[in-house]
Amino acid sequence: MILVFGGAYQGKTEYAVKEFGLSAVCDLSEGGEPDFTKEIITGLDAFASRLSAAGEDPAEYFRSRRGLWEGKVLVITDTTQGVVPVDREVRAAREASGRLMMYLAGEAEQVHRVFCGIGKRIK
Template identity: 50%
Template sequence: MILIFGGAYQGKLDYAKKNFEIETVCDCSDGAAPDFTADAIYGIDGFVKRCACNRASSTGSDQLPPEAADWFDERREAWRDKILIMTDVSQGIVPMEPELRAFREMNGRLMLQLAAEADEVHRVFCGMGKRVK
């Protein structure tokens, strides 16, 4: 698996298309669950945000939405040969809203897990990528 990360609007998808053989892309920016039949999964942070906000809004419920890292862990074999692209939201001012802080933390936990398991990790800044693993 290859993990590509970077800040918002830094050209991560263009970088991936230019440097790797990608025919199909699943865009999760709107919060949709990743479709691992695509070659690349883009906007994973959108799915993570949906998980975090659902979890925050369902306090007191026995059926909490999944932790994004656990959800990915349960589907490990499906994304082993994919290119995963996500936004690093760890920089900047910490949000005041509890659900946005929860999203930021959940996104970081998933990035840690994916980076540890990745064969390659690339960071993209201003459209330029650098392999960091």
């Protein structure tokens, strides 16, 4: 699995499509569940937020579905750089998303960070 992360609006999915020559994208940013038949799954931060709000652990969700995402490109927005949110739910979602990112980065064969549309392999 390849993990691509970076801040909001940095062109992460675009980078994944170009860098790895893939086109089938499942975008979870507006809702839905991962479609593991697609090559790129993006918007994992939003999905992690929704799982967290429903009382589920996003890292556990991925841990138990390992066979499904192996060989895929997973894209997540790093939402961990700002101020700790006052709102309890937003705070929990941010933590869940950060933990998911850490778990996936640990499992990934490659990790790429995207900054201003430019990607860099850091693992």
